Amino acid sequence: MLLEIPNLAAHETDLRWRPISKPFHLALRVHDRAALVGPPETPRDHVLAAAKAMRYGNWKACTNFIINPKMDAKIWDLLFESNKVKQNLEIKIKEESLRSFLFTFSAIHDSMTLDRLSMCFELPKSVIYSVICRMIINQELAASLEVPSDALIMHKTERSRLQALALQLSDKVNSIVEMNDKLIESRTGGLSGLKGSQSYQGTRRVGTRYALNKFN
Numbered sequence: 001m002l003l004e005i006p007n008l009a010a011h012e013t014d015l016r017w018r019p020i021s022k023p024f025h026l027a028l029r030v031h032d033r034a035a036l037v038g039p040p041e042t043p044r045d046h047v048l049a050a051a052k053a054m055r056y057g058n059w060k061a062c063t064n065f066i067i068n069p070k071m072d073a074k075i076w077d078l079l080f081e082s083n084k085v086k087q088n089l090e091i092k093i094k095e096e097s098l099r100s101f102l103f104t105f106s107a108i109h110d111s112m113t114l115d116r117l118s119m120c121f122e123l124p125k126s127v128i129y130s131v132i133c134r135m136i137i138n139q140e141l142a143a144s145l146e147v148p149s150d151a152l153i154m155h156k157t158e159r160s161r162l163q164a165l166a167l168q169l170s171d172k173v174n175s176i177v178e179m180n181d182k183l184i185e186s187r188t189g190g191l192s193g194l195k196g197s198q199s200y201q202g203t204r205r206v207g208t209r210y211a212l213n214k215f216n
Contacts, residue, residue, distance in 0.1 A: 001051045001054065003020050005051050031048045046070075050063075057101025059097035091123075133145070
């Protein structure tokens with residue numbers, strides 16, 4: 001979840017994107033398509049519910065789904081130094097929720113202040129600064145930091161949702177055309193465009209000789 005959800009948020013409209021964990025991605029898609037979703041019962045349900053909350057930066061709901069008395073009894077209390085593990089996990093959930101939030105909503109914001117992000121995600125400003133700098137350096141986020149004002153300025157270089165969907169449609173049409181061409185070639189035996197080649201002429205001569213012998 002901590003790896004897949006930020007990756008999914010960063011490549012939501014990319015057709016060439018490949019999930020890190022295919023079983024987790026498939027389970028998440030099935031969970032999203034469910035007509036009626038009840039309260040989570042099993043650890044798997046808790047993780048999927050937490051993943052949906054993390055996708056939109058809701059770290060509090062994500063933490064509540066992962067760290068609660070039911071999950072403590074089934075998972076966390078069985079670990080050594082479980083309290084320390086849960087504290088580190090909560091910090092990691094906050095950081096990855098911040099990344100998912102920036103990936104998801106950077107296109108609709110012109111700027112954000114680090115103080116506001118620090119207050120929303122309850123992280124020190126230094127941690128917020130470190131996470132954002134790492135995203136900018138890795139070219140995951142088109143933005144810049146203004147140090148005097150502690151503001152994150154978004155650069156509108158990403159495609160709009162309409163443009164991304166148009167590119168998806170174009171790629172799908174191209175793939176359908178290629179599949180049709182391959183299907184036509186397989187059905188015609190590859191001789192439709194070989195009228196001038198030796199193989200076609202040889203086939204034509206053999207067919208003519210067979211017809212003459214049959215006539216005689």
